[in-house]
Every structure is written in structure tokens, then in C-alpha cells.
Amino acid sequence: MTLRIFGMSFVVSIAALVAAFLYGGSTAVLLTLVLGVLEVSLSFDNAVINATVLQRMSDFWQRMFLTIGVIIAVFGMRLAFPLGIVWLTAGLDPVDALHLALNPPTDGSPTYESIVTAAHPQIASFGGMFLLMLFLGFLFEDKELTWLSWIERPLLRIGRLREAPVVVALTILVLAATLVAPDHDTSTVMVAGVLGVITYIVVNGLGRLFHIETESGDGPTALAKATGRAGFFLFLYLEVLDASFSFDGVIGAFAITADPIIIALGLGLIGAMFVRSLTIYLVHRGTLSEYVFLEHGAHWAIGALALLLLYSLGTEVPETVTGLIGLVLILASLATSIVYRRRNHTEGVHI
Template sequence: MVLRIFGMSIIVTVLSLVVAFLYGGPTALALAAILGILEVSLSFDNAVINATVLQRMSEFWQKIFLTIGVLIAVFGMRLVFPLAIVWVTAGLSPVRALDLALDPPEGDAPYFPNGEPSYETLLTDAHPQIAAFGGMFLLMLFLNFIFEEREITWLSWLERPLARVGKLDMLSVVVAGIGLVLTAELLTPADERATVLLAGMLGMIIYIAVDGLGSMFHTEEHAGGPSDLVKATGKAGFFLFLYLEVLDASFSFDGVIGAFAITSDPIIIALGLGLIGAMFVRSITVYLVRRGTLAEYVYLEHGAHWAIGALAIILFISIGVHVNELVTGLVGVAFIGAAFISSVLRNRREDDQEVDSKREPTPVG
């Protein structure tokens, strides 16, 4: 089963490394491998969230996500998306943006000799609005999860009070809006505030729109994402697919920005982040679904959402203060790891209780 799920990712990884070697020699091969590892480490919580949605989709839409969705993730989010940001924010033509990406200044300098900013510089300059958009989308996802009352809680001392407070209608919108305003006022340069506010509002609108479209075809509501639909098909499956792609976009930009600390070559970034990293994230998602891991380790979903909440806050903070990508990755791993350990301990307690109940003598008469 493991080989069947991860086989394609392994093949793609080998081919990508070969292409990287042919493209730029041993250095390019090493960089592509490092970027692949970076993407998987940053996106493991994304895989857990993907699995919670994917398991509610029909087999047809699961295949769409694992085929067309991979192409969108590889070429759309890791290659075209950064280029499109440069087109829009810098007012360049698509051809010129591609030229800048493929032909950086000597020594990876931030500017060309004529004073024109490099592709990396233009993309980094667009970070505030992208961080605001992605941060708001992820924050809405997190808040809708923790404000929903549920039978199983992980951090019960915190999740249960938040669920009680969450009975107030539209509380997630209120909290997210306050967070956006505080970010704009306290962390954003004055000349960027309007842009950050607009981008954050767009992130909120996109989340509400996708969630609302999903709820039109629901049979059972689910917090933390579009409405839960068992084996969703047709339009419901499409909206769950759309939700996953927007979620992937919110996650991917942080990885793209982090990749520039390693290399500014878009081809190597596409090979490492896209083909290697995105393929393995997809395989991990499928593995979680096929093995029923989320049902067996019930706190993983909670840990992933807390990791998403932390990532949203980090994205907001990064608008005004640089946050090392290693911190972002470690925070997510810490939440997922803690949730996994808690799930294992919970399962052991339940097994021990079951054994003890079987050992109790049956009353006579």
C-alpha cells in the first residue's frame, strides 16, 4: 500500500533530480532536494487538513485532486502564481516578468545595474499583501474550527470555553477583522496599510464565498472548512476541490518566499517545491485517507488547525518583522507532533480501560 501511494512521488522525485542535475549540475540537484524537504516540512499540517476534506469527496473528485490538482499545485501555485504577483504588483508584462525570473542580476543582487529591481525583490515587496490575504484565509479556517462545539477536544481547557463563546454568530469574522486592523495599524508601514487591509478583506471574502458555496450542497455541517458532505459529488465535490486549491495557495506562498533564501532560480524552485514537495504532500494526504489515520489518531485534526492558526499569526507578524522559515516549519511540526503523541496516549488509555473492563468479574445472580 505504501509503495502504491508513494510510488509516483518517488518516480517524480528521481526524474526531477535528474532534470535538476542536467539543468545546473550537482549544485542544482542539491538545491532541488533541499527545497523538496522544505516544502514537505512546511506543509505537513496542510496535508492533514487536505485529508480531512479529501475523505469526504467521491473517488472521482479525489482523482481530480490528485491529478489536475497536482498540476495546479506544481505549475500554478509554485510557478505561475509568483509570476502573476510580479505582473500585477509591478505593472510588468508577463514576458518581462518571466525574463526577470530567468535572468537575475549577477550575484543575485537585488537590483540590476540600471536600477531595475530583480524578480526576487519584486516578489518580496509584494509580501505584505500576500501575507495579509493568506493569513486572513487561514485565520478564518482556524477560528471556524475552534469556535465550533465538538464532542472530542484536544486542549479541552481552552477549546471548550472557546466553543461556548463561539455560539455568538459571526464571531470568527469579528475576531479576524480585529486581527487584520491591529496588523495594519501596528505592524504595517503607513504606505502599505490600505493595500494590506484590502488584501486581508479579500482573503476573508474568498473564504466565506467558498465555504458558503459548499454549504449549498451539504448534508451535514462541518466546522473549519466547507460543509461536510459524505462522498461529495458534482457541484459539492467541485467546491471542495476549489477549497483545497485556495488553501494550497495560502500555504504555498510562504514556501515560495522561503525558497528565495536558498535560490532565486524559478526552474529549481518549480522542481523542488512543486514536483518533489507538492507530490509528496499529495501522497501524504492520500496515505492519511487510505489508512484512516485521522480516525485512529483523533487529535491530529486539532493539531493541524492549531498549526494553521499559528501560521496565520506568523504571516501577519511577517508583514512588519522578518520571521525565519525554520520557525514556521518547526511550529507546525510541534503542534502535529504533540497532537499525535496525545492521540497515541488516548488510544492506550482506552485500550487499558477495555482490558480492565473485561477482567472485572461478572456478578453472580
């Protein structure tokens, strides 16, 4: 099963490295490989969260996520998205933006990289607020098991107020816009952040509207998995979620290269493909039900990423910091899950 799930990722990765070599030689291959490894290492929390949604979808929509979803991830977020930013902020059409990316100016005029980087306030605010809403929704949601109980249990009582995630998120947005972001970016950050909250509410609301109740609390049965419109809206939710995770990765990629082709090959074809395969693997192996706190750790990693994105409005945050915080939280939740599983198993045998 492992080979079947990851086989296509290896094939696509080899093809991406061959394309990189034909495009820019051994240097392009090295940069593509570095970007691919970077994307996979920073996106494990993304895969875990994707798996919690994907396990509710039918086999058809899971295949759509692994195929059509990859096309959206590669050509949408990793290629078209930066070009779209240049188009909107610099007034250049996508063709001229691509030309600018492939032919950096030497006369001191704005480069493709500088234009995309200048749009960081909008990107960080929108993506940060979308991810923050996801984290707060989980944090305030009533659940039997809590991981960091000393924090989570008191917040469960606050979560009885249905509007709590929105209230807390908008409060954090106001603080970030007024205290963290430069004064000239305050209105921009506010508008982009509110749009991030609205996008989450709409997309998540559509998913809940067509949510199919399961027969037990252990996950969806074969008959309960989402199909049709339900599967489509969950697929849409996953793509928006993936886009929010991709914002900081795309911007961070410019620290390695500004070439959109190499970014698309590394972050997109290699990174996004492996993240999707990892997501499918987690679903098929039942990892989330086996390691019960893994989902908790992933959501806390999302919360940390969201706050770091908002913090980056005023101070640059290295990609290594973002990745290490998420990795530490994931590993901690995995270790706690193993201890919890062994303890329960021992008690079950003793009984």
C-alpha cells in the same frame, strides 16, 4: 498500498531531479532537493487538513486532487504565481517576468526576487487571513472532543455567536494593519486581508452548500462521499487552501534560490506531490479517526502560521520558526492521541 500511493511521487521526484540536472547541473539538483525536503517538512499540517476534506470526496475527486491538483500546485502557485506578482506590481508581462527571473540584472535595477518580496504585505495578509478564518472556524465549532480544553471549551460558548470567527478575524486584521504593518502598507494590508476573509467565506460556503450529511459521526460512508458539484467545490476549496499554505513557502524559497524553474521543480513537483500523496495516505489509513487529536494539532499549527504571517508584516520570520512551531504542535497532538487511545483501550478491556 503505501507503494501504490507514494510510488508516483518517487517517480515524479526522480524526473524532477533529472530535469534539474539537465537545466543547471549538480548545483540545481541540490537546490531542488533542498526545496523539496523543505516543502514536505513544513507542510504536514497542510496534509492533515487536506485529509479532513479529502475523506469527504469520492475516489474520482481524490484522483483529481492528486493529478490536476498537482498541475495547479506546480504551474499555478510555484511558477505562474510569482510571475503574476511581477506582472501586476512591475508592469512586466509574464514572458518578460520570466526573462527577468532567468537573467538577473546587473545594473542595479529591481530584480525578480526583490519585486516578489516587495509584494509580501499583500501575500501575507491575504494568506494569513484565509488560514486564520480556517483556524477560527474550527476553534469555535461545536465538537465532542477538545484538545487544549482550557482554551477550547470557553471558546465553544463564544462560538454560539455564528459571526464570532469573522468578528475575531477582522479585529486581528485591524490590529495587524495598524500596529504591526508599516504605516505605508496599512491600506494594502487591510484590502488584502478583507479579500482573504471574503475568499474563505465564499469557497467554504460553497463547500457547505453542497455538503452531504454522513450516516454516522465516524466519517463519510461510500454512498455519502461528495460527487459532482459537491466534489468540485470541495476540490476548489482544497486548491485555495493549498495556495494559502504555499504563500510563505514560495516567498521563503527565495532565501535559497530566485530561479523560478528550480522553485517549481523543488516546491512543486517534489514537495507538492509528496504532500498530496501523504494526504491520500492519511485518508486511506484512517489516521485521523485513529489519532483523534491530530486534526486539532493541525488546526492549531494553522492558527500559529496565520499569526506568524500577519506578524511578518512588520518583522521577518525565519522559515525554521514557522516549521518548528507547526511540527511541535503536530507531534504534541499525536502523542496526546496515542495516550488517549491507549487509555480508552485499557478501560474498554477492563470493562
